[in-house]
Amino acid sequence: MCTGRVDIAFVLRAFSNGADGVFIGGCWPGECHYVTEGNYDALFNMHLCRMLLKHIGVNPERLRLEWISASEGMRYAEVMNDFGKVLKELGPLGKGEGIDQNTLDLKLDALTKMVPYTKLVERERLRARFTNEEAYKSYFASDEMKRLFTALLADKLSVSQILMLLKVKPLTTVEISQTLSLNPSDVARHLKSSTRQGMVRYDQKLKCYALA
Numbered sequence: 001m002c003t004g005r006v007d008i009a010f011v012l013r014a015f016s017n018g019a020d021g022v023f024i025g026g027c028w029p030g031e032c033h034y035v036t037e038g039n040y041d042a043l044f045n046m047h048l049c050r051m052l053l054k055h056i057g058v059n060p061e062r063l064r065l066e067w068i069s070a071s072e073g074m075r076y077a078e079v080m081n082d083f084g085k086v087l088k089e090l091g092p093l094g095k096g097e098g099i100d101q102n103t104l105d106l107k108l109d110a111l112t113k114m115v116p117y118t119k120l121v122e123r124e125r126l127r128a129r130f131t132n133e134e135a136y137k138s139y140f141a142s143d144e145m146k147r148l149f150t151a152l153l154a155d156k157l158s159v160s161q162i163l164m165l166l167k168v169k170p171l172t173t174v175e176i177s178q179t180l181s182l183n184p185s186d187v188a189r190h191l192k193s194s195t196r197q198g199m200v201r202y203d204q205k206l207k208c209y210a211l212a
Contacts, residue, residue, distance in 0.1 A: 003027070003065075004038020008049050008119075011063060012112045015053075016105070020096075021062045021087040025076065028067040029133070039067070040129060040136075047140040048122060055154050056107040056161070057097050057181050059090055103179060110160040114153075121152045158182055159190045163199060163211065170203055170210035 003026030014022045024046065026039045042065060050060035064083055068076050090096045094104040126148060130136055139145055161180050165171065173191060177184040191209055194200040201212045 002032070002034050002038035003042035004034070004040075006042055006045065007115075008045055008052075009112065009115045011049055012108060012115070015058070015062070015093060016108045016112065018093065020090070020093045021064065021083060023080070023083055024063075024065045025068045025079075026065070028069060031069065043133065043136050044128070045122075047136055048118075048126070051140065051149055052111055052118070052153065052157070055157060056111055057099055058093070058104075058107075059097060061086060062090060062093065099181075106164050107161060107180070110164050111157060114157055114160060117156070118153060125152060155190065158186065159194060162187065162190055163194070166200065166209060166211045170206050170208045172208040176209070 003024055006024055011022050024042060026042055027033060029037075029039055029043075032039050046063060046065040050063055053063060054060045064086075066079050068079065094101055097104075099107070126145075128139055130139065158180075161182075162176055165176060165179060171179070173184060173187050176182070176191075177187045180187075191200055195202065195209075195212075198212050200209050202208075203210050
């Protein structure tokens with residue numbers, strides 16, 4: 001299967017099922033077996049997925065993409081051994097990040113539910129095609145990309161996590177911030193916006209926020 005077929009949803013499903021890391025191996029750039037040059041699409045999606053994982057507090061190093069041809073058995077073994085060492089140092093998924101299992105499940109679920117929207121944003125606003133890996137790294141490290149990521153994905157992902165958390169029980173701004181490891185001012189901003197949209201309400205009796 002071409003690496004261009006590797007969907008972000010596949011990666012998230014692996015993490016949701018308890019995988020400590022996800023490895024993607026593909027043809028070297030310029031040696032794609034298909035006219036679509038799918039390995040460049042995989043490279044783009046890897047960078048985007050890493051940004052999403054980082055936003056929910058999961059170490060992005062748990063996702064790795066390497067170019068390995070069918071004749072490079074020795075390289076494959078070396079890369080996998082190295083990735084295994086990295087994962088061992090990071091520790092089990094969630095525990096290594098200091099996230100309890102329930103919160104981790106919530107974060108991954110919120111991110112998974114956003115996949116269709118993420119694909120739309122990627123296609124309409126973020127997609128770019130370059131001819132080398134350094135160009136992709138520069139693109140994802142640029143201020144413009146960070147601005148777009150925050151405006152189009154990060155804020156919506158934060159709101160999604162907050163709404164899922166409030167499904168369990170009403171909480172204060174501080175409790176939401178501490179549970180999700182989000183900036184209190186950002187949580188307050190998202191709650192205010194969600195209240196205006198009729199998704200959240202402030203319970204005067206309990207002195208906390210609840211789903212509307």
